Structure formats: structure tokens, C-alpha cells
Amino acid sequence: MKIPEGLVYLDNNATTACFPEVVEAMAPYWSAAFGNAESAHFAGRTARRAVEAARATVAGALDADPGQIFFTSGATEGNNWIFQAFADSKPAARRVAVSAIEHKSVLNAAKRLEAFGFEVSFLPVTRDGVVDLAAAREAIRPGTGLVSVQLANNETGVVQPVRELAALAHEAGAFFHCDAVQALGKMPFSLANLGVDSAAFSAHKIHGPKGAGFLFLRAGANRFPFPMPLAGGGQERGVRPGTHNVPGIVGLAKAMELLPESSALARMKAMRDEFEKAILAAIPDCRINGAEAERLPNTTNLVIPGSPSELMLANMPLLCISSGSACNSGVMEGSFVLRQMGLSAEEAASSLRVSGSILTSSEELMRAVSMIVTTSQHIRSMAI
Numbered sequence: 001m002k003i004p005e006g007l008v009y010l011d012n013n014a015t016t017a018c019f020p021e022v023v024e025a026m027a028p029y030w031s032a033a034f035g036n037a038e039s040a041h042f043a044g045r046t047a048r049r050a051v052e053a054a055r056a057t058v059a060g061a062l063d064a065d066p067g068q069i070f071f072t073s074g075a076t077e078g079n080n081w082i083f084q085a086f087a088d089s090k091p092a093a094r095r096v097a098v099s100a101i102e103h104k105s106v107l108n109a110a111k112r113l114e115a116f117g118f119e120v121s122f123l124p125v126t127r128d129g130v131v132d133l134a135a136a137r138e139a140i141r142p143g144t145g146l147v148s149v150q151l152a153n154n155e156t157g158v159v160q161p162v163r164e165l166a167a168l169a170h171e172a173g174a175f176f177h178c179d180a181v182q183a184l185g186k187m188p189f190s191l192a193n194l195g196v197d198s199a200a201f202s203a204h205k206i207h208g209p210k211g212a213g214f215l216f217l218r219a220g221a222n223r224f225p226f227p228m229p230l231a232g233g234g235q236e237r238g239v240r241p242g243t244h245n246v247p248g249i250v251g252l253a254k255a256m257e258l259l260p261e262s263s264a265l266a267r268m269k270a271m272r273d274e275f276e277k278a279i280l281a282a283i284p285d286c287r288i289n290g291a292e293a294e295r296l297p298n299t300t301n302l303v304i305p306g307s308p309s310e311l312m313l314a315n316m317p318l319l320c321i322s323s324g325s326a327c328n329s330g331v332m333e334g335s336f337v338l339r340q341m342g343l344s345a346e347e348a349a350s351s352l353r354v355s356g357s358i359l360t361s362s363e364e365l366m367r368a369v370s371m372i373v374t375t376s377q378h379i380r381s382m383a384i
């Protein structure tokens with residue numbers, strides 16, 4: 001495999017490179033320590049010890065109890081798990097509320113419940129991409145059984161008022177789930193304090209391996225209020241039966257150990273701000289989506305009027321960024337998240353998402369500025 005020289009990767013909200021330490025930590029669990037974590041013999045006990053050490057690391061990093069952490073294949077699974085468990089409980093409270101800008105793994109799980117006769121509210125967001133609390137207060141009322149809102153948006157990086165929304169849900173007697181994938185490693189938070197009943201996470205967004213993640217259940221396995229949706233051999237205390245992905249779990253825990261400190265996050269934000277300043281100086285009519293809201297320190301989502309993002313991407317082969325979310329790429333229409341924020345179809349289809357990581361250098365960001373500015377000038381100059 002040959003990586004083109006000069007390639008700049010700024011699509012870390014889609015996925016990140018594994019840290020070398022993560023790859024190294026995982027290595028023995030593919031071969032020498034390959035045991036099944038459920039087996040009683042030496043090989044099994046070795047694997048089991050690694051899984052339990054990983055659980056303690058993950059819990060410790062987020063101020064949770066190891067008994068509240070359940071390993072999964074990632075956040076799509078974790079999000080779906082909650083919706084399925086809720087539906088299986090045949091609740092009397094059949095109203096569900098999710099934000100209108102959730103990841104498809106929440107949005108489509110909610111739409112599935114709608115097809116099963118649940119009444120689903122899609123909570124609107126403000127122009128800056130923050131869930132509208134007044135509208136949420138209207139929608140989240142007694143009779144609501146489940147509320148799910150992300151901690152930070154994958155396209156704009158806008159941070160959501162999860163603590164307030166969880167309080168509203170609890171006042172109404174509802175269960176509150178949070179897709180916290182994008183927030184992990186980009187803003188400090190404590191699962192003990194966030195007020196959520198459950199949260200889904202994924203390793204590949206934090207320089208860990210793909211196909212590994214975890215679900216936080218505040219109540220643990222025994223006091224969890226809904227039935228377990230998966231049938232199987234009882235692994236992960238019945239929450240997630242199936243043979244443990246031991247290398248993935250070990251890699252996830254190593255990535256959690258290496259989560260950036262607040263000083264590194266501040267450096268990331270300073271570099272991102274420089275990037276935005278440089279783009280705005282060169283393209284004065286460009287706009288940053290969610291500019292007035294609290295945002296993750298690594299994410300910029302911008303509209304460059306008159307520069308359709310698909311054309312931009314096609315003309316910048318050395319720049320890995322995305323138009324809308326990666327899961328929607330290939331679809332020509334503008335991102336639904338930006339449409340929900342009130343952007344026109346044309347504005348949404350002229351937006352780019354640039355997402356750095358702790359491995360991003362300011363030199364790479366400045367090369368991205370130069371590619372974006374030159375390409376947009378070129379595209380605009382060809383417009384009639």
C-alpha cells in the first residue's frame with residue numbers, strides 16, 4: 001500500500017489513526033494470548049484478566065464504576081441496543097424524543113420505533129445547531145419513556161445541553177440515553193455527573209481500533225430497567241453476549257489511557273482557531289456553522305458559497321476532509337444536520353467538515369487552508 005506524498009488527513013470525526021501504543025498493546029492478544037475470556041483454563045484466564053483490567057481503565061477514565069461498563073462493537077450497536085431494549089420492555093409511556101441532528105444510528109433507530117407505533121418527537125435545533133430547550137420542554141412531558149440526545153454533533157462539533165435535557169427527561173419519568181462518541185477525548189466530562197442513564201462510545205474515534213466500543217449503563221446489568229435485547233452465552237453479564245473481542249478491548253483501554261489532557265485540548269483549539277482565522281481572511285464570505293455555540297476543539301464546519309462541496313473534494317485529492325458526515329458521503333444532497341440548522345439546500349451542499357486530532361500539526365492545517373482557498377477560487381472563477 002502506498003500513501004500519496006503530501007496527503008493531509010483532517011477527517012478525524014469519521015475515524016482516527018490507531019496510536020502505535022494501541023497497536024502494540026493489542027498485538028499479543030491476536031496470537032500468544034488468544035484465549036477465550038470465558039474459558040476456565042490458563043489461556044482463558046489470561047484473556048479474562050486483560051478484559052477486566054480494560055474495564056477498570058475505561059471506568060476510571062470517565063469517573064464510572066467498572067460494573068457500569070459493557071464492551072460492544074461500537075456506538076451503532078450501543079445506540080441500537082438502548083432503543084431495542086426500551087421497545088422490548090413494552091412500555092406504557094410510548095413517547096420518544098431524539099434531537100433532529102442525531103447520528104443515523106439513533107435517528108433510524110427512533111424511526112424504527114415510530115414504525116412500531118411509538119410517537120417520536122424530533123427535537124429542533126437553533127441556527128447554531130444547539131437543541132432548542134424551549135421546544136424540548138414542550139416535547140418531553142409525562143408519557144415520554146425514552147429521550148436520546150448526543151453530547152456533541154459529529155458534523156459541526158456543537159456541544160449539546162445534555163445535563164439540562166437529562167433533567168427534563170427525568171422530571172417526565174423518562175430514561176435518558178446519550179450518544180457520547182464525538183465528545184470522548186475532545187472535552188472533559190464525568191459519567192458520574194452528566195446525569196445520563198446510558199451512553200454509547202466507540203474506540204475508533206479516539207485513536208483506538210475499529211469494531212470496539214462500550215456502553216455505559218448507570219444501573220449496571222442487574223438493576224437495568226429494560227430486558228436485555230440480545231440472547232446468547234451471557235458474556236458481559238448478559239448485556240452483550242458473544243465472544244469478547246479481546247484485542248479490540250485491550251486497544252480501546254490503551255486509547256482511553258492516552259486521552260488528551262486539557263492542555264493538549266487547549267492547543268488543539270488554538271490551532272483550530274488559527275485555521276478558521278486564515279480561511280475567513282482569505283474567503284471573507286465563508287461562514288463557520290455553529291460559530292456562536294460551544295464546540296469541540298477539533299471541528300470546523302464551514303460554508304463556502306458558490307463552491308459545491310462535492311466539486312471541492314474532487315479537486316483536492318490530497319486533502320482528506322468530508323462534506324457532511326462520512327456516513328452520508330456519496331449522496332449529493334446537503335447534510336440534514338445543516339438543513340436542520342436552517343441552511344438552504346445550496347448552502348448545505350457547499351459545506352465542508354474539517355476535523356483534526358491530537359496528531360494534527362498546524363503546518364497540516366495551513367496546507368489545508370491553502371488547498372481549500374485555491375480550489376474554491378478556481379471553482380468560483382469557472383462559475384458563469
Ligand code: PMP
Nearest residue numbers: 074075076103154179181182202
Ligand atoms: N454516533 C456518532 C455521533 C458518530 O459520529 C458515529 C460514527 N460516525 C457513530 C455514532 C457510530 O459509531 P460506530 O462507528 O462505532 O458504530
